[in-house]
Amino acid sequence: MLTKRIIPCLDIKEGRTVKGVNFEQIRDAGDPVELATIYAKEGADELVFLDITATNERRKTLSELVNKIAHHINIPFTVGGGISSVEDVQLLLKNGADKISVNTSAFKNPNLIDQLALEFGTQCVVLAIDTKKESDGNWYVYLNGGRVKTNILCIEWAKEAVSRGAGEILLTSMNNDGTKQGFALDITHQLSTQLGVPVIASGGAGTMQDFADVFENAKADAALAASIFHFKEIAVPDLKQFLANKGIPIRI
Amino acid sequence: MKTVIIQYNAGNIQSVLFALERIGVEAIVSDDEEQIQHADKVIFPGVGEASTAMQYLKHRKLDQLILQLKQPVLGICLGMQLMCKFSEENNTQCLGIFDEQVAKFNPGEEQLKIPQIGWNNIYDLQSGLFKGISNNAYCYFVHGYFAANGMHTIASANYGITYSAALHKDNFYGVQFHPEKSATVGEQILKNFIDL
Numbered sequence: 001m002l003t004k005r006i007i008p009c010l011d012i013k014e015g016r017t018v019k020g021v022n023f024e025q026i027r028d029a030g031d032p033v034e035l036a037t038i039y040a041k042e043g044a045d046e047l048v049f050l051d052i053t054a055t056n057e058r059r060k061t062l063s064e065l066v067n068k069i070a071h072h073i074n075i076p077f078t079v080g081g082g083i084s085s086v087e088d089v090q091l092l093l094k095n096g097a098d099k100i101s102v103n104t105s106a107f108k109n110p111n112l113i114d115q116l117a118l119e120f121g122t123q124c125v126v127l128a129i130d131t132k133k134e135s136d137g138n139w140y141v142y143l144n145g146g147r148v149k150t151n152i153l154c155i156e157w158a159k160e161a162v163s164r165g166a167g168e169i170l171l172t173s174m175n176n177d178g179t180k181q182g183f184a185l186d187i188t189h190q191l192s193t194q195l196g197v198p199v200i201a202s203g204g205a206g207t208m209q210d211f212a213d214v215f216e217n218a219k220a221d222a223a224l225a226a227s228i229f230h231f232k233e234i235a236v237p238d239l240k241q242f243l244a245n246k247g248i249p250i251r252i
Numbered sequence: 253m254k255t256v257i258i259q260y261n262a263g264n265i266q267s268v269l270f271a272l273e274r275i276g277v278e279a280i281v282s283d284d285e286e287q288i289q290h291a292d293k294v295i296f297p298g299v300g301e302a303s304t305a306m307q308y309l310k311h312r313k314l315d316q317l318i319l320q321l322k323q324p325v326l327g328i329c330l331g332m333q334l335m336c337k338f339s340e341e342n343n344t345q346c347l348g349i350f351d352e353q354v355a356k357f358n359p360g361e362e363q364l365k366i367p368q369i370g371w372n373n374i375y376d377l378q379s380g381l382f383k384g385i386s387n388n389a390y391c392y393f394v395h396g397y398f399a400a401n402g403m404h405t406i407a408s409a410n411y412g413i414t415y416s417a418a419l420h421k422d423n424f425y426g427v428q429f430h431p432e433k434s435a436t437v438g439e440q441i442l443k444n445f446i447d448l
Binding site: 001002003005040045070071072074075076093094095096098121122123124167168195196197198221222251 | 264266267270271273274299300301359365366367368369370371372373390392393394395396410411430432433434435436438439
């Protein structure tokens with residue numbers, strides 16, 4: 001049976017792992033390769049590396065880092081941050097990334113998704129969406145690491161992106177991110193049940209029960225978290241055992 | 253010992269090379285006839301689309317070359333599917349080493365997501381390729397098409413339907429999952445192939 005995936009996310013800035021709280025403050029949490037190797041050994045199902053400053057500073061993710069990671073870890077990993085062209089993706093895949101994630105650049109130029117899907121296959125195109133629930137009760141797409149609001153609904157953009165060839169959606173709720181109060185179950189459920197591709201829920205994980213909820217209630221295919229793993233508040237093996245004991249399909 | 257990874261227009265070749273490095277196996281990536289023919293082991297990887305990949309193989313005459321190989325050959329993912337007879341993916345005539353047919357997953361009543369992406373268990377393991385691998389071990393899969401179960405099936409998996417996780421005929425082996433991305437289980441399977 002296909003299992004639910006647990007994905008530690010490593011936010012990268014200048015070759016180091018960092019984690020923003022609500023995308024603003026940043027704390028250092030170590031060497032990405034070392035951390036990635038530990039997670040792979042502990043049973044993480046995948047890893048995501050996001051160059052969080054890339055969009056703003058127009059900086060490309062360091063392909064050397066990707067190459068180093070690819071040499072060391074034996075599970076799949078996704079790289080995102082500042083990717084805006086077929087050439088960017090080619091370089092990252094050539095250096096050993098399994099998938100790439102696009103966010104702002106794809107929103108501004110949706111054809112990028114079609115081009116990437118055609119060139120490399122839908123399986124390596126992850127669309128990342130930062131979304132926020134506004135006072136009108138709707139979830140909107142935000143760009144540039146959550147700094148720029150759009151008037152487009154999250155579900156609409158997700159559907160369009162999938163029709164263009166996005167193979168997975170990485171959904172981050174800005175309302176929940178950094179709060180440790182649990183994932184955004186409503187929007188995750190909406191996307192997971194309405195899209196024909198896997199949805200990775202992100203933002204808000206604080207307890208092991210939060211993961212159980214996002215899998216059981218919101219039907220997420222995968223759940224991503226950063227600081228709770230980096231600061232050892234939850235260990236991946238304990239989390240996976242907890243979920244397996246609840247009858248959730250998990251790779252132990 | 254010389255291991256050659258066949259170079260063609262399909263993804264993940266680098267990942268296979270890195271995985272072999274991690275288990276201490278030196279390999280080269282090549283589409284040179286001489287190199288491939290004289291290899292002790294040949295790996296035929298692949299992520300991509302069937303008809304485009306077959307066209308490329310034919311254009312480079314790699315299709316005939318692969319069929320004539322006598323040493324152990326391991327097809328991975330699309331590589332395995334191309335070793336089958338026929339793929340529904342753009343109705344592609346493939347190499348025909350395995351009689352099994354390749355069809356598209358059906359979402360069905362469970363509303364399965366396609367492609368299947370993630371870790372699934374493999375069972376009914378019937379080959380030295382799986383030496384030391386326990387029944388129901390998890391491997392990493394990424395695929396929208398599957399090879400049906402048939403006489404050459406040496407491992408099964410299930411995603412709405414039971415299908416071939418691995419195939420074997422004579423010196424030809426194929427795995428649908430990605431051993432290069434399947435943690436220690438995958439590394440053991442790669443080691444087993446190298447030790448054949």
